[in-house]
Amino acid sequence: MDIIKIWEEAKKQIQGRVSQVSFDLWVKTLTPEAYTDGEFILAANTTMGKQQAENPRHMVHIDAVIKDVAPIVEKVVIIDAIEKEQRDAGKLGNIEKMQEAVTEKFARDLTRVNVGQTFDNFIVGKSNQIVCAAAEAVAKKPGKINPLFIYGGSGLGKTHLLNAIVNYLLKEAPETKITFATSEKFTNDFVSTMVNAKSNPMAKFREKYRNTDVLLIDDIQFIRDKKGTQEEFFHTFNDLIQNGKQVILTSDRHPDEMPTLEDRMRSRFKSGLIQDITNPDIEMWLAILQKKANAENYRLGDDICMFLAKHAHERGLNVREMEGNLTKIIFYASLKGKTEPDMDDCMSALKEVQDNSKYQTTAEKIIGEVVKYFNINRDDIVGKRRTREFVEPRMIAIYLISEFLDIPLINIGQMIGGRDHTTVMHSRNKIESQLQSDARIKRIVTDISKMVNHE
Secondary structure: OOHHHHHHHHHHHHHOOOOHHHHHHHHOOOEEEEEEOOEEEEEOOOHHHHHHHHOHHHHHHHHHHHHHHOOOOOEEEEEOHHHHHHHHOOOOOHHHHHHHOOOHHHOOEOOOOOOOOOOOOOOOOOOOHHHHHHHHHHHHOOOOOOOEEEEOOOOOOHHHHHHHHHHHHHHHOOOOOEEEEEHHHHHHHHHHHHHHOOOOHHHHHHHHHHOOOEEEEEOHHHHOOOHHHHHHHHHHHHHHHHOOOEEEEEEOOOHHHOOOOOHHHHHHHOOOEEEEOOOOOHHHHHHHHHHHHHHHOOOOOHHHHHHHHHHHHHHOOOHHHHHHHHHHHHHHHHHOOOOOOOHHHHHHHHHHHHHHOOOOOOHHHHHHHHHHHHOOOHHHHHOOOOOHHHHHHHHHHHHHHHHHOOOOHHHHHHHOOOOOHHHHHHHHHHHHHHOOOOHHHHHHHHHHHHHHOOO
16 A cells, blocks of 8 residues: 555645645644554654644544545554654554553553653643642542542543543553543443344443443533433442442533433432632643643743733633644744744734634623623622622623533633632522513523624
8 A cells, every 4th residue: 555645645635624724734744654454544743733633623534535545444543753753663652562561351441541641741730739639649549539520621631630540550550450431432332232232232331341440431421411321321330339449530510510410320420529620820821831832842932921821811711722822823933934933923823813703702702791781890790799789790691601602610600700610500590590580680681692692
């Protein structure tokens, strides 16, 4: 198979399916590495390049086009520079090496583990120091904190912590049986087993998910609408906990914010330690930016770092969004032949981001309309004053944000002066209740909703 010709042809087709910036940064820079046992392997120059190429909005096109150009290909795999060096040296990748060191009876499902995400490179700050400590405690003594339920918005490091736990166990306790999956994978395995198994269909499924020492499920919130899967997970969960096995779950929201989750499941989730992970503060953003710059060999001045840190903090961005902005800024600078971006590059890149979303509803926009309607200041909404004059607008803002935007209550609390999710939930529920009987509240909410929608 001529992998170079296949990739050249594939690039021509992919270019028409993704944006030019994405193609130049994340597709064009990939190089064909090998074709082995049905796998077409592409190499990225950096870890970030691999992550961006594997992003579903890029990978779906890369995968589809290569398989169309070369139907013999069964799977497309992207490796980073470190993995490429290991291949070139004839070495096994870290995961394979770790797994081979374990006997067959300790077989595990670790296809999704990221060996590059460890406790050592997890940046700790005020927003995540407690949850990081809890994750480390679980890794060192499985079964002591059980279950561990980590929740928070997208891109804040929940999956990194799961990977860190797995990588710690693989290194320090390689005999540990580990099962690491998403709730979607759990569901798909359950359905596939029921459909395809000819006899005793649940035996193989239960062997995989119950015969384990540590079960990690990412994005458990997606299990909430699936009754059959919830039933099986409930019994799996109980079996593991009762036998002293460790269960670690992540979600984008608190169990109380998952209305279609069965009460008995919610009760089980709340029986251990529930810990949130919130958006970074400015100091932590600076540390994240410096780490990213060092990892990708970016040159960033102190003024640029501070500007981006403040921008990310004020806008409530997650780490992935900040990394996207940073990539765009670096790209703008490179177009001008510069090795280090300046403030003009920052403003140009961020202006494009803002222009592309100016007609989208944001929490800031909703708060702005509430402030305008009640003729008060933004600080009155996010501040601590508890007089009726400010409490009612604050609760209405919380209700509208929860209605317009599908984001966890913990994130809304951060936007409204750092309030916890129970306070936010109370405000949302109170306005929701008043809408059924209070004509004045209904009129206010309707009027502000129209302002948000430009009606």
